Amino acid sequence: MFRRYPKAAKPVHDMNESAANANAKNVSQPTRVLLIEYCPADALLIGGLLATGFTVTHVTDLGAGIKAAHGPFDIVLLDLFLPDSRGLDTFTQFHSLHAELPILVMSGLDDEHFAESAVRDGAQDYLVKGQMDEVLLRRAVRYAMERKRVERALRDSEAFYQSLVESLPQYIYRKDAQGRFTFANRRFCVELGRTFQEIVGHTDYDFFPAELAEKYQADDQRVMTAGKVFEAVEEHTPPGGEKEYVQVVKSPVFDAQGKIIGTQGIFWDVTARVRGEEKLKKAHTDLARSREDLLRTLADLQRSHSRFKEAQQQMVEMEKMQTVGQMAAGIAHEVKNPLAVIRMGMDYLTNAIDPTSNEAVGTVLKDMQDALHRADGIIMGLLDFSAPGKVDLRPWDLNSLVRSSINLVKHELKAAQITVETDLCDNLPPVLADANKIKQVFVNALTNGIHAMPEGGRLTVRTYIKKLTPEEARPSQGARQTQTFRAGERVLVTEIDDTGTGIPQDKLGRVFEPFFTTKATGKGTGLGLTVSRKIVELHEGAIQLENLSPAGARATITLRTEKT
Amino acid sequence: MDQKRILVIDDESALTRMIRLNLETTKRYVVREENRAPHAHTTAREFKPDLILLDVIMPGTDGGELASRFRADPALKDIPVIFLTATLSKREAAEGMINGGYLFLPKPVGLKNLVECIENALAAKAHEHKHEVKPDTEPGK
Numbered sequence: 001m002f003r004r005y006p007k008a009a010k011p012v013h014d015m016n017e018s019a020a021n022a023n024a025k026n027v028s029q030p031t032r033v034l035l036i037e038y039c040p041a042d043a044l045l046i047g048g049l050l051a052t053g054f055t056v057t058h059v060t061d062l063g064a065g066i067k068a069a070h071g072p073f074d075i076v077l078l079d080l081f082l083p084d085s086r087g088l089d090t091f092t093q094f095h096s097l098h099a100e101l102p103i104l105v106m107s108g109l110d111d112e113h114f115a116e117s118a119v120r121d122g123a124q125d126y127l128v129k130g131q132m133d134e135v136l137l138r139r140a141v142r143y144a145m146e147r148k149r150v151e152r153a154l155r156d157s158e159a160f161y162q163s164l165v166e167s168l169p170q171y172i173y174r175k176d177a178q179g180r181f182t183f184a185n186r187r188f189c190v191e192l193g194r195t196f197q198e199i200v201g202h203t204d205y206d207f208f209p210a211e212l213a214e215k216y217q218a219d220d221q222r223v224m225t226a227g228k229v230f231e232a233v234e235e236h237t238p239p240g241g242e243k244e245y246v247q248v249v250k251s252p253v254f255d256a257q258g259k260i261i262g263t264q265g266i267f268w269d270v271t272a273r274v275r276g277e278e279k280l281k282k283a284h285t286d287l288a289r290s291r292e293d294l295l296r297t298l299a300d301l302q303r304s305h306s307r308f309k310e311a312q313q314q315m316v317e318m319e320k321m322q323t324v325g326q327m328a329a330g331i332a333h334e335v336k337n338p339l340a341v342i343r344m345g346m347d348y349l350t351n352a353i354d355p356t357s358n359e360a361v362g363t364v365l366k367d368m369q370d371a372l373h374r375a376d377g378i379i380m381g382l383l384d385f386s387a388p389g390k391v392d393l394r395p396w397d398l399n400s401l402v403r404s405s406i407n408l409v410k411h412e413l414k415a416a417q418i419t420v421e422t423d424l425c426d427n428l429p430p431v432l433a434d435a436n437k438i439k440q441v442f443v444n445a446l447t448n449g450i451h452a453m454p455e456g457g458r459l460t461v462r463t464y465i466k467k468l469t470p471e472e473a474r475p476s477q478g479a480r481q482t483q484t485f486r487a488g489e490r491v492l493v494t495e496i497d498d499t500g501t502g503i504p505q506d507k508l509g510r511v512f513e514p515f516f517t518t519k520a521t522g523k524g525t526g527l528g529l530t531v532s533r534k535i536v537e538l539h540e541g542a543i544q545l546e547n548l549s550p551a552g553a554r555a556t557i558t559l560r561t562e563k564t
Numbered sequence: 565m566d567q568k569r570i571l572v573i574d575d576e577s578a579l580t581r582m583i584r585l586n587l588e589t590t591k592r593y594v595v596r597e598e599n600r601a602p603h604a605h606t607t608a609r610e611f612k613p614d615l616i617l618l619d620v621i622m623p624g625t626d627g628g629e630l631a632s633r634f635r636a637d638p639a640l641k642d643i644p645v646i647f648l649t650a651t652l653s654k655r656e657a658a659e660g661m662i663n664g665g666y667l668f669l670p671k672p673v674g675l676k677n678l679v680e681c682i683e684n685a686l687a688a689k690a691h692e693h694k695h696e697v698k699p700d701t702e703p704g705k
């Protein structure tokens with residue numbers, strides 16, 4: 001049922017067709033037209049109008065048209081009133097089966113509204129029969145084709161962007177100035193668990209907790225007013241889930257005039273990245289911390305090592321002292337018995353022989369008596385040293401104790417031509433002391449000073465009270481733990497200075513050792529300072545020995561005052 | 565004047581001999597030496613001393629133990645005991661002289677000091693005794 005119209009002998013050069021003719025295909029080939037027209041007169045007319053530059057295939061009903069349209073056509077001219085279909089339905093049927101073809105609808109003057117409806121539904125244009133001339137028809141055909149081509153291109157490009165937006169692994173949306181969603185990609189829809197229709201026109205408040213929605217809207221507002229891109233990593237914890245991190249980029253949407261009309265956002269899950277970073281950071285801080293721990297442990301170790309060494313030294317010294325103490329007690333017992341025999345023997349001899357009868361016998365007995373006395377003195381010192389520690393602490397006037405101690409050594413002072421200067425502080429509170437024992441300490445210190453000045457010199461004895469600084473309250477290096485001064489405590493200090501030889505620096509650490517002496521036999525036992533320290537410790541006090549410049553030494557004895 | 569009987573118990577025989585010789589020079593004492601601590605108790609019962617001089621530390625038996633055994637013995641319990649000690653310093657001996665009713669004398673002790681001490685102890689004993697027997701002497705008054 002095809003009626004073919006002859007090909008155009010020569011191409012028609014119509015300036016109005018140039019847009020359509022820009023298509024290279026149309027330059028070389030005639031435009032292929034499928035004409036679906038029942039009215040033979042109209043068909044004839046149209047065929048005539050399209051005589052040049054077109055090949056027109058004519059069918060008379062819709063069924064044939066639909067079939068014919070499978071062939072290669074560039075455009076369809078469709079009359080809406082056909083034997084097998086009438087009105088808009090004609091277009092709808094055809095268009096649904098051949099959406100790819102540009103369609104130019106033809107109508108009569110009185111059924112133009114059908115044609116208009118067809119155009120709204122996808123026809124490219126319509127022509128009113130009886131009003132068309134060659135130029136109009138040709139132009140309409142060309143424009144319809146062009147419009148279809150643009151429409152196709154647009155659809156392609158839209159499809160491109162849509163597939164881009166939909167296939168991106170990001171969540172994408174747009175909102176208007178009021179914060180209503182105008183677009184949401186599929187991913188975003190799925191994330192919200194809503195369809196596109198359920199999202200568009202709604203705001204964040206419809207999908208998120210109020211607090212969160214508020215924040216989102218505030219961010220949007222910021223983007224709108226600043227007109228700038230907002231970027232952030234936001235965290236949120238889905239109910240019952242683990243904390244998630246989302247990278248958000250929000251930017252303003254402008255209209256053609258450059259006015260901001262809304263916002264668009266794109267966000268994506270960066271939980272893995274943030275976790276990784278966190279892990280890295282944690283590993284880093286862990287490392288730093290373990291390094292710190294290590295250093296701290298090292299410092300602790302060093303501290304405890306030195307403390308251990310100190311304790312060890314103390315223990316060695318204590319053991320030494322204990323051994324010495326036991327030894328002293330043993331020696332005292334062993335020596336005292338023979339001494340007792342000698343003593344009794346000498347008493348017997350003194351009675352039996354008249355010492356006045358023989359001067360020599362008298363001298364011998366006297367010398368023996370002296371030697372016995374000295375031996376007894378040494379033994380006594382040993383016993384003092386080994387005696388179990390007990391002190392009878394009572395309040396005493398410190399200055400009186402000092403004066404009576406000086407008095408005890410007055411013969412030695414005189415013999416060695418030593419002057420004594422005292423600088424004793426008045427109104428001192430009473431010292432808590434065992435008077436005899438503290439006097440023993442003072443006497444030993446004075447005696448040491450005297451021995452250090454064989455050519456004579458000066459002893460200066462000073463007493464005063466002072467408040468201990470925290471530095472002074474701390475037990476001095478090597479001091480034993482019995483000294484328990486507190487910072488701010490008021491203590492009584494006695495200083496005994498001499499102008500003697502001083503102590504060789506390398507011996508200074510040893511002067512408190514039992515039996516350490518630099519003195520000739522008979523002059524020193526090396527127990528003086530050992531016993532002194534023991535006594536002072538029983539007083540919970542302290543004793544120190546230091547060199548003075550330019551010469552001499554100072555013994556400092558620190559004692560407690562009565563507790564108030 | 566009656567001679568007082570003194571028992572000297574010490575493992576050092578030279579010392580007990582010296583003490584005996586010295587005390588005998590005064591002619592006021594009869595002295596018995598005992599150098600064997602284990603025999604001391606028997607010797608004391610047999611010798612019936614007026615006073616005992618006792619060494620604190622002796623091999624085998626220590627003086628303190630011996631003294632408490634004397635105290636437990638009715639025949640010996642009232643006899644004054646003076647300890648001779650080598651371990652106490654003079655001052656400690658002076659300060660804590662009477663410990664548990666005993667007298668302590670640090671070695672070495674001179675004769676003068678020893679005699680003083682013995683006499684004091686005997687006098688104290690006599691005084692105490694006088695007080696004790698007072699009720700008995702009442703009828704004769």
Ligand SMILES: Nc1ncnc2c1ncn2[C@@H]1O[C@H](COP(=O)(O)OP(=O)(O)O)[C@@H](O)[C@H]1O
Nearest residue numbers: 448449452502511517518524525526528529553
């Ligand atoms: N004031 C001092 N000047 C010089 N050396 C001193 C002084 N005090 C103590 N020493 C030294 O300390 C040593 C020990 O003293 P100490 O324990 O009293 O024993 P001793 O006096 O029997 O030697 C002395 O031998 C002496 O070397």
Ligand SMILES: [Mg+2]
Nearest residue numbers: 444448528529
């Ligand atoms: Mg000394």
